């Protein structure tokens with residue numbers, strides 16, 4: 001009995017690549033045309049989103065006493081781990097004009113293919129009012145409003161401000177505001193909805 005193999009190539013990349021079940025195709029499927037709706041999800045006119053595990057920064061800085069450390073002691077995180085600004089002492093960098101000399105940072109390089117407006121999203125967990133905030137910014141410029149997370153001990157997304165990004169390379173910064181803050185995933189999305 002002869003079997004025919006069908007390969008479908010998907011153009012571009014997606015964080016939501018559909019998976020194909022293994023095993024034999026159902027009888028008759030080999031002759032069925034591919035419906036346009038099967039590919040529409042990958043060609044929607046929205047800018048693609050960036051979803052980056054916080055524990056995979058391009059670089060980091062430690063200008064003072066704190067540094068971002070890889071941690072795994074609270075379950076429910078995405079990927080291999082999360083990052084926590086240590087020591088967990090609430091050590092403050094409350095002045096956004098002094099981050100270069102005060103705040104430990106995580107830097108993520110992104111390459112924007114589709115120019116557009118992107119919303120900052122960050123998945124965090126806070127336990128007290130002393131470990132619940134961070135600064136963030138694009139291309140090294142801190143946003144004037146920090147993320148002030150809900151301190152309920154649960155991993156959850158928070159949505160920040162949006163940024164009009166040109167095509168090409170940019171950086172996304174996360175800066176210490178309070179020692180003890182935990183960041184699991186960072187993302188830039190074309191709508192206010194987290195990934």
Ligand SMILES: [Ca+2]
Nearest residue numbers: 129130132133
């Ligand atoms: Ca706080």
Ligand SMILES: [Ca+2]
Nearest residue numbers: 078079081184
């Ligand atoms: Ca993670």
